[in-house]
Amino acid sequence: MVGFTWQFLKQKLFFWLHKSQENDHSHKDLVPLPDTLEAELLQSINSLATPSAYTEAIHAALEDSLKAWQKNLEAPNSLVILANPVEPITKILQDSLQGWENNLEVTVVKPLGNFRRPPDPLTITGQLRRALEAQGGIEFDGQGVELSQDVACLEQRTTVVVIPSLEQCFLRCISGWDGIGFLREITVHNPQYFWLIGCNSWAWDFLDFVGQISAYFDDVRPLPTLTGEMLQSWLAPLTEQWGTTTNNEDLADPVSADPASSDDQKEVEVYWQSLADCSQGVSSIAAKLWLRSLRIEKQVMETEDPAQLVLNTKENEDQISPLSQVNPAQPSLPSLTNLDLYLLHSLMIHGRISPGHLALSLGEPESQIQARVQWLLREDILERRWGDLIICPTYYQQLQSELANNNFFVGGR
Secondary structure (H helix, E strand, O other): OHHHHHHHHHHHHHHHHOHHHHHHOOOOOEEEOOHHHHHHHHHHHHOOOOOHHHHHHHHHHHHHHHHHHHHOOOOOOEEEEEEOOOOOHHHHHHHHHHOOOOOOOOEEEOOOOOOOOOOOHHHHHHHHHHHHHOOOOOOOOOOOOOOOOOHHHHHHOOEEEEEOOHHHHOOOOOOOOHHHHHHHHHHHOOOOEEEEEEEEHHHHHHHHHHHOHHHOOOOEEEOOOOOHHHHHHHOHHHHHHOOOEEOOOOOOOOOOOOOOOHHHHHHHHHHHHHHHHHHOOOHHHHHHHHHHHEEEEHHHHHHOOHHHOOOOOHHHOOOOOOOEEOOOOOOOOOOOOHHHHHHHHHHHHHOOEOHHHHHHHHOOOHHHHHHHHHHHHHOOOEEEEOOEEEEOHHHHHHHHHHHHHOOOOOOOO
16 A cells, blocks of 8 residues: 555656646647547557567566476466456457467467356356366366376476456356356366466455465466556557657657657657656556547648548648647546445456446446446546446546545555
């Protein structure tokens, strides 16, 4: 809690010290993006590949763990990758494994696919069992493989089983925990398989608090914190495609400005480091704050039909001025009710969740929470994705602080 408080105060101090800089860089001829452009950019953000820093960290951790598992009968047979609640952990693992090159001669299997909580949470265990049974070779009787086997069995350790999102395997309600216990026993009693598990960091801390899950899975690695340079590299396909520049009133023509200029370079470095600090180095938060920081020239908006604005590609680079990046800043969090806080806290733990499951986790009829869900959606604090509700990454830090200040269990980084 002390670490979180210091991080929060550090952010506040950072924003205060940079307030004058933000004002200096505000340009009277720049305006926010029109909805059409923002929606198109958001679609491009959602199609970005996982940051290379994430995939490289997962590759390194996985290879280290697998090497130990293939050499030592008593080595852990699992690796847990923790992600921020607003990060798409399933996609991160999928992207990381898709192009994974290694010399360990292992086969990666994904019997759970993109597993989601079934409508009836009491059937979670049954669905997990059926999916794993289809894989074949997994013991379900609790006996498993004896660790006292001859070391020759090490040669048979060639299969990695992926559990993409552990928080989807439980719901905080009566009998909604059984799936976690089931997976815990399966992994412990099947050391001939290696289990790669993705999990929301809040869910992991919650499961550890109520069930000491870390006693069974002791190899746990959080995703790395992204630096400004890492974020700049990750978002480069978009900044290059849209011709974005860092706003500076001293530059009369940002398009023709010499990129080698030390002042220009310093301005760019300050912007990306500000984005890293403001987002705590979390990619999904950084992407949304980058989008909020974009501006377009007022003159373009006055002379062009916003609906007809197109990408600044080489073919049409004369048709649109480049977008400008102003100092990134978080939006203000509106006042929240007690029900809002309980609702948002449950979302942090469960990640993406259906409205029905959310109501069940709160012990309330869905009709009782529907009005607050709609209000939070209108305020952009919540988003809908494939029928589920998720926290908008832009508000993550403020919500984390608000929940901590109201004595809610706060997990993750």
